[in-house]
Amino acid sequence: MAIETSPAISALIKALEELPGYGPRSAQRAAFFLLAPERREKLEALKKALEGTAAIRRCRLCRTWCEAELCPVCADEKRDRSLICVVESVQDQMALDASLSWPGLYFVLSGRLSPLDNAGPAEIGLPQLLERIELGLCEDGLREVVVATSYTPEGDATAYYLMGAVKKRWPDLRITRLSRGLPSGLEIEYTDLASIAGAVEDRRRL
Amino acid sequence: MAIETSPAISALIKALEELPGYGPRSAQRAAFFLLAPERREKLEALKKALEGTAAIRRCRLCRTWCEAELCPVCADEKRDRSLICVVESVQDQMALDASLSWPGLYFVLSGRLSPLDNAGPAEIGLPQLLERIELGLCEDGLREVVVATSYTPEGDATAYYLMGAVKKRWPDLRITRLSRGLPSGLEIEYTDLASIAGAVEDRRRL
Missing domain, CATH: 1.10.8.420 (RecR Domain 1)
Known part of the structure; x- marks a missing residue:
């Protein structure tokens, strides 16, 4: 210039x-x-x-962004404290909660596993997740951990890694993953093939 | 949410x-x-x-953004002070100056005439421009005012209005406008028709 x-x-x-x-x-x-x-x-x-x-700081329990020690969700007594949903980011958490379908608490990872970006288990917050599960088992009668990572290669790898780590320490804890399937409001004709394949494989009984 | x-x-x-x-x-x-x-x-x-x-404040002479009383251009002694180029915005001024083709000073309007947006002569800074021209005539032997508004309806209206106001007060002051014509580096085939028409009308002798 x-x-x-x-x-x-x-x-x-x-x-x-x-x-x-x-x-x-x-x-x-x-x-x-x-x-x-x-x-x-x-x-x-x-x-x-x-x-x-x-x-702005992180919630002591779920590590989302908030301004108090506990975020509004973790402080909410109407939430089912025996359910924890593990998400990749605060944005994912907000999207999930906006769907009004999740009655439990959350745990927010710092992204997903991505060795090329130097994001290993410690970087995305696995140690904190294990601590949180331990605390949940002791104090809240934790029953289920839902892994809500996306159906992408990194999301898959993250889900399987977390599942392995959790299963190893607590073999009896129920650990699930959000279901794959057809998106709502889209014709099958226009749905991508991987989603259709997922919906076929995970088909449910009526 | x-x-x-x-x-x-x-x-x-x-x-x-x-x-x-x-x-x-x-x-x-x-x-x-x-x-x-x-x-x-x-x-x-x-x-x-x-x-x-x-x-950040406005230059006392040209009204561009700067941090001193005078902007670097108005303070530059190598600039031809007898030439003032009137532009619509600081961005236009920067683009013009980046072309390294203007040896003189600038005056930056606050946009263009646009009655629908309540931008009349006073709003875009016509009084300040007239003052600046007066000062230039007294102190720097001002020879020419170039109106550098774009070839759009608002740009045209602004140019003609400014020209009228300046001609009325100083009938002998040379007032010009940037030429219309073909853009550089674009085939005539792909040039818009208004630009071609402008280039034909304003054609120059070789």
Whole structure:
């Protein structure tokens, strides 16, 4: 660029460039968007929101993001504490809970097993999961652990690894995985072959 | 959402949602992206960059964003002070200057005339432009004002309005507009018809 932009503007563009989905041009656009006088309150809101993240920490039990020692789900007495659903991320947890189908608690891993990205069992939080299961068995009469990883190669590997680790320590604990099958609201004609194959294999009695 | 997300996270998602190109889902993705422990330094960088914007103000002469009283271009003694190029935005100014073709100074409007958006002559900064021209005539022997608005209906309207206002006060001041024509590096076959028509009308002698 021929004009040296002010260091403050360059810093803003560079910082915005790091956001997912943003590149140099969209970051520049966003920076000037925020700098326009009529949008200063948006800039202030973003600034304040980022400052507010200092209060965010992990729930002691399920490791989701929250602002107290326990997240609202783990603190909720109406939840069935004998069921724990293991998810890969807070986003997955939110999607699952939005389906209103899960009555129990959660445990949030830090992603999935992915040796190429150096994400081994310790990195994704397996030790914490085992501790959590131990605690659940002692205090809440834990009955079932559901592994809610996706049906992708990494999701499969993660599910089998977790299952192995849990089965080894507690051979009698019920451990399940979300079922494969046809997605709702989509014609079979347009469903991908792997989902159809999964639905055939896991077909259920009526 | 069934899970009440923490207020700090909701605030962050809401603030990110305001960024151009972001919607609810991408803002959520960006929020969790920034919250991941390994990306905390990106969050800090963005926070610091937003705080740094407090130092950004408008150049006294050309009204671009800068951190001093005069921007680097207006302070540059090698620039031809007798030429002023009027642009719609700082982004346009940066694009023009990156082309290394403009030896003079700039004046940055706040957008273009757009009655539907309540952007009249006062809103886009016409009074300040006239003051700037006056100053240029008194102090720098201003010779030419180039209107660098785009060849769109609003750009045309803005150019003609500015031209009228300037001609009325200083009938002898040379006022020009960037030429229309074929874009570089594009086959005529693929050029839009309005650009071809412009290139025919404004054809130049060889």
